[in-house]
Amino acid sequence: MARSSTSGLTFKLHPLVIVNVSDHYTRVKTQLNPPASVCASGHGSNNGEALIQQNPRVYGCVIGVQRGRTVEIFNSFELLYDPSTQTLDRSFLEKKQELYKKVFPDFYILGWYSTGSDADESDMHIHKALMDINESPVYVLLNPAINHAQKDLPVTIYESELHVIDGIPQLIFVHTSYTIETVEAERISVDHVAHLKPSDGGSAATQLAAHLTGIHSAIKMLNSRIRVLYQFLAAMQKSDIPCDNSLLRQVSSLLRRLPAMESERFQDNFLMEYNDKLLITYLAMITNCCSTMNEMVDKFNTAYDRNTRRGGRTAFM
């Protein structure tokens, strides 16, 4: 079930989808296990029974765009699915799709999502049901178990492929890799919520500190990654691990990309921009000085006003 996909499509996932799915799951879970003793029913559970479901499964659709070989998943919304009868509420899906089309006319349904630890056989039913909307839907699976030891995002993306098993062509799920894609605004708000950056003006010092801390943590990550690579290479040199040529090729190509930009025009542009910024700083400082001087002059005038009343002396400056 966990083979790698061979379709060659690249998948890009936006953080909004991840937060959406997690929010959906948290909501359903909290509504099922209410703090008061109110029995509420959510979908994905046995209706009518006040069972404490620790890990309810939630289902939904993911939408986005597919341009050529790149599939970009932007957003998601919930679906109604009854696991006991294994029916998907079609009218609901269509209504929701219509609503989302009005606001995001470019997006269309790319697949569906669910929570759980592994892809199930029963998931194939939903997958097939969606195949009439999109011939090759994707299945995004989020594992809601909070495991502090794990370093990787518990999100996996599956595609379906037709394989011949025991002589019968069957659809099975295969893994695909994906990258996290983000726009600037998304990144800032995720950063804001994740790391609780100072939201208000604060002093210039706190802003500077926040900005530099962000960059610092990013550089630390880069450093640790490079260190891992370095240790790996050193071990290979000592023949502790067998030589992996493809990996060596990748590392060498990575190294060959540095320095990133070496053209003269880049240097010129860089210096020009640098000078521009320095100029802005200079102008701001001049404005600041003018304002301070102005204040000082006014205070001077007010203080020494009485002495210069006679003699028709006009403004000091």
Next chain:
Amino acid sequence: MEGSSTMMARKTWELENNIITVDQPDSNDTIFYYDDTAQSRFQQEKPWANDPHYFKRVKISALALLKMVVHARSGGNIEIMGLMQGKTDGDAIIVMDAFALPVEGTETRVNAQADAYEYMVEYSQTNKLAGRLENVVGWYHSHPGYGCWLSGIDVSTQRLNQQYQEPFLAVVIDPTRTASAGKVEIGAFRTYSEGYKPPDEPISEYQTIPLNKIEDFGVHCKQYYSLDITYFKSSLDSHLLDLLWNKYWVNTLSSSPLLGSADYVAGQISDLAEKLEQAESHLNHSRFGGIVPSSLHRKKEDESQLTKITRDSSKITVEQVHGLMSQVIKDVLFNSVRQSNNKSPNELSDTEPMITS
């Protein structure tokens, strides 16, 4: 993953800014529970009817913030609007989710309400089926590039809303300033009813308003008050966001705020120049009026005008310098790689002046 120094820094910051982190992961999520009976009781009691300043705080969920900012940014330079769903909790309004409305522009907003209402009703119905039980508690819209405040039309719309759809909240987002400054520009407001004179309160946070909008801002700024905004997220959200950082640091390092906001900065600087000219002409008038006490007041006004300009200019500069710092850091990291047998030592001397100042 985090070093001890960052932990210390974060803890100090959290202390300074009164962040209340709930230790038990479970109780953190109780905010997600929608208690129907308690909410309807609150609706009937209407404690806000007597106190125009009743609601003081806003709690926005991570999801709602993300959705609103992404939607606002996707609109580019056009104002967009949407609705927020949530509930109330004492004197706080809690925003759990947000969704976009298929309307654009400011002038057409009053007419577009009919279309938007239909969409809203359908969306709320489908949401309730899908397990999102909250009601609409407010609306948000964007002011791309000109700050978070309520314009005249906004004030009248919100007044109407507060008459018929209480409890209701107005949120304004500025996606351009968010992208340029690197922090989220958002404001939450509630209007006073007409004729109500609020007790004079100092403006909480100063923000620069472009010259063509400053009149609109000034006329109405006393008719509403802003609420404090805090954010919350579920335990699963925090966990996922922490892990997300593993993939994400690449974007942080590679982001170039200078490139994206060049237009906006140019606009800001020209606006600042105009304000400076205005201030200068004011200054000239009062100068030649002689040193008469009545002109002292005008001088005070001009001075504060000049200080405002100074503050604006420093803000612009600070943002630019931050962007520049990122560029220089990236340059040092990725461009000044020197191998031992490098054939171009003159490039080394070129990079030196960039770093040493």
